[in-house]
Amino acid sequence: xxxxxxxxxxxxxxxxxxxxxxxxxxxxxxxxxxxxxxxxxxxxxxxxxxxxxxxxxxxxxxxxxxxxxxxxxxxxxxxxxxxxxxxxxxxxxxxxxxxxxxxxxxxxxxxxxxxxxxxxxxxxxxxxxxxxxxxxxxxxxxxxxxxxxxxxxxxxxxxxxxxxxxxxxxxxxxxxxxxxxxxxxxxxxxxxxxxxxxxxxxxxxxxxxxxxxxxxxxxxxxxxxxxxxxxxxxxxxxxxxxxxxxxxxxxxxxxxxxxxxxxxxxxxxxxxxxxxxxxxxxxxxxxxxxxxxxxxxxxxxxxxxxxxxxxxxxxxxxxxxxxxxxxxxxxxxxxxxxxxxxxxxxxxxxxxxxxxxxxxxxxxxxxxxxxxxxxxxxxxxxxxxxxxxxxxxxxxxxxxxxxxxxxxxxxxxxxxxxxxxxxxxxxxxxxxxxxxxxxxxxxxxxxxxxxxxxxxxxxxxxxxxxxxxxxxxxxxxxxxxxxxxxxxxxxxxxxxxxxxxxxxx
Amino acid sequence: xxxxxxxxxxxxxxxxxxxxxxxxxxxxxxxxxxxxxxxxxxxxxxxxxxxxxxxxxxxxxxxxxxxxxxxxxxxxxxxxx
Numbered sequence: 001x002x003x004x005x006x007x008x009x010x011x012x013x014x015x016x017x018x019x020x021x022x023x024x025x026x027x028x029x030x031x032x033x034x035x036x037x038x039x040x041x042x043x044x045x046x047x048x049x050x051x052x053x054x055x056x057x058x059x060x061x062x063x064x065x066x067x068x069x070x071x072x073x074x075x076x077x078x079x080x081x082x083x084x085x086x087x088x089x090x091x092x093x094x095x096x097x098x099x100x101x102x103x104x105x106x107x108x109x110x111x112x113x114x115x116x117x118x119x120x121x122x123x124x125x126x127x128x129x130x131x132x133x134x135x136x137x138x139x140x141x142x143x144x145x146x147x148x149x150x151x152x153x154x155x156x157x158x159x160x161x162x163x164x165x166x167x168x169x170x171x172x173x174x175x176x177x178x179x180x181x182x183x184x185x186x187x188x189x190x191x192x193x194x195x196x197x198x199x200x201x202x203x204x205x206x207x208x209x210x211x212x213x214x215x216x217x218x219x220x221x222x223x224x225x226x227x228x229x230x231x232x233x234x235x236x237x238x239x240x241x242x243x244x245x246x247x248x249x250x251x252x253x254x255x256x257x258x259x260x261x262x263x264x265x266x267x268x269x270x271x272x273x274x275x276x277x278x279x280x281x282x283x284x285x286x287x288x289x290x291x292x293x294x295x296x297x298x299x300x301x302x303x304x305x306x307x308x309x310x311x312x313x314x315x316x317x318x319x320x321x322x323x324x325x326x327x328x329x330x331x332x333x334x335x336x337x338x339x340x341x342x343x344x345x346x347x348x349x350x351x352x353x354x355x356x357x358x359x360x361x362x363x364x365x366x367x368x369x370x371x372x373x374x375x376x377x378x379x380x381x382x383x384x385x386x387x388x389x390x391x392x393x394x395x396x397x398x399x400x401x402x403x404x405x406x407x408x409x410x411x412x413x414x415x416x417x418x419x420x421x422x423x424x425x426x427x428x429x430x431x432x433x434x435x436x437x438x439x440x441x442x443x444x445x446x447x448x449x450x451x452x453x454x455x456x457x458x459x460x461x462x463x464x465x466x467x468x469x470x471x472x473x474x475x476x477x478x479x480x481x482x483x484x485x486x487x488x489x490x491x492x493x494x495x496x497x498x499x500x501x502x503x504x505x
Numbered sequence: 506x507x508x509x510x511x512x513x514x515x516x517x518x519x520x521x522x523x524x525x526x527x528x529x530x531x532x533x534x535x536x537x538x539x540x541x542x543x544x545x546x547x548x549x550x551x552x553x554x555x556x557x558x559x560x561x562x563x564x565x566x567x568x569x570x571x572x573x574x575x576x577x578x579x580x581x582x583x584x585x586x
Contacts, residue, residue, distance in 0.1 A: 102533055105525070105529045105530050105533060106530055106533060106534075108522070108525060108526075108530070109525075109526050109530040177533060177534070177537060179534070204541060204544065206536075206537040206538075206540045206541045207540065208540060208543060209540055222544070289534075289537035289541065396546070397544075397545070397546020398546075
């Protein structure tokens with residue numbers, strides 16, 4: 001396993017090779033003479049690569065930060081006779097009865113005397129409402145339900161925000177089962193500094209044995225919380241993830257409640273809290289177990305919401321940058337720009353897929369570089385960044401085989417990312433989509449048309465390459481290899497599109 | 506036994522809470538922990554050993570529920586009658 005120094009050296013090497021590769025790519029884009037169409041396509045490819053490189057650089061910076069000495073998180077001592085009051089909120093909306101019931105049981109087991117549990121029901125379906133009422137009455141909780149169904153979690157919480165007189169709010173999604181010490185541990189952190197707006201803790205999905213989708217989604221969450229969030233937290237740039245979080249009630253009221261214009265209200269509201277000068281803390285300790293999306297439709301639904309919401313916040317960030325550029329620190333701007341632009345990865349993947357196809361089918365070049373230079377710059381960059389990523393994962397005891405599905409799923413979500421980023425960017429209205437739990441479901445062969453089309457196009461491109469008179473030339477071979485790689489990634493959609501096996505739970 | 510009525514109810518509520526925790530919450534947490542062992546990075550043999558230990562605790566929990574129910578019945582008989 002690498003030492004801290006080893007990690008630092010690896011990061012420096014990875015950043016150097018990354019800069020070298022991208023610098024050469026930009027140089028060749030301007031240096032070589034090509035036609036207008038070629039140049040436009042090449043620019044799109046350069047932008048796609050630029051996006052991937054920006055995020056790779058963000059990850060590398062984060063890994064480097066985590067090797068530096070950090071101040072430990074301050075915790076206040078709590079007196080049992082003077083515990084600050086806490087409102088535990090569980091917004092529910094049409095979730096299955098058994099999931100709601102399980103969460104209520106764990107909330108009942110929270111080991112903190114000065115708390116009150118509020119079940120905020122924003123359900124639309126009367127059947128679900130009746131079940132929820134029954135559950136809420138079985139245990140000593142307050143149950144709020146309006147005859148008007150709410151359109152989002154933000155609206156459900158904001159509707160009752162004025163009623164909460166408690167000092168802190170703790171929010172749990174209905175699929176999260178907190179451990180008994182959740183409130184005590186987070187309150188200790190918040191009590192250490194009045195300027196802390198919220199304390200975010202990780203999500204850990206424990207239904208990984210239900211389906212490969214659940215395991216892949218869990219892996220993605222682990223990479224996010226254990227590497228990315230830790231780095232964000234060390235720079236006061238951690239954003240609220242909407243669940244497993246403790247929020248100072250006054251601060252949430254001060255920003256006017258959760259942002260109802262965003263489907264990722266937590267992310268958007270974090271910007272407002274940071275802009276007011278409040279701090280956020282990321283407490284890297286698992287204090288709750290949760291459920292991952294179990295099926296492909298559920299996963300894509302979740303990703304659609306996150307992609308739409310986070311990209312939508314990009315507009316808010318642009319506006320804030322224009323009107324109040326000093327409202328966030330430089331690091332916060334950088335981190336928020338990374339998080340809100342991440343989902344353009346769908347476009348990047350699509351462009352990276354389409355360029356080799358266009359080259360092999362129509363002889364349209366988009367990658368202006370000499371082969372030797374390509375091998376000398378791309379391979380070191382690819383090798384270093386992969387080594388850094390896998391070394392980081394190995395430090396967390398993750399085998400490469402466990403991580404692969406998570407990475408493949410990020411690429412496979414490209415059609416929903418492409419559509420959702422457009423919705424977010426152009427403010428197309430989308431309803432708040434609850435990720436279905438315990439339901440299963442598959443997409444039909446025809447619903448998989450974006451993936452099937454790309455598999456077919458890649459296969460045709462490979463066949464064209466095979467019958468090309470320039471088969472043995474480097475450009476044809478390299479582009480064929482990329483097409484084969486994309487086919488291998490894409491066919492996984494059929495493996496992942498399977499019914500979850502709930503009998504394991 | 507001379508105990509105030511409100512205190513008697515408080516004690517009964519505490520016993521009831523303990524029963525709910527043992528009977529309903531413990532199985533939920535142990536099902537999470539069994540699967541979450543995957544994240545521990547421990548060798549499979551150690552993971553299996555921990556899961557076996559959890560199974561013992563789980564069966565103990567059932568005994569706890571029985572005992573707590575008995576305590577509740579006895580306490581009710583002694584105080585509320």
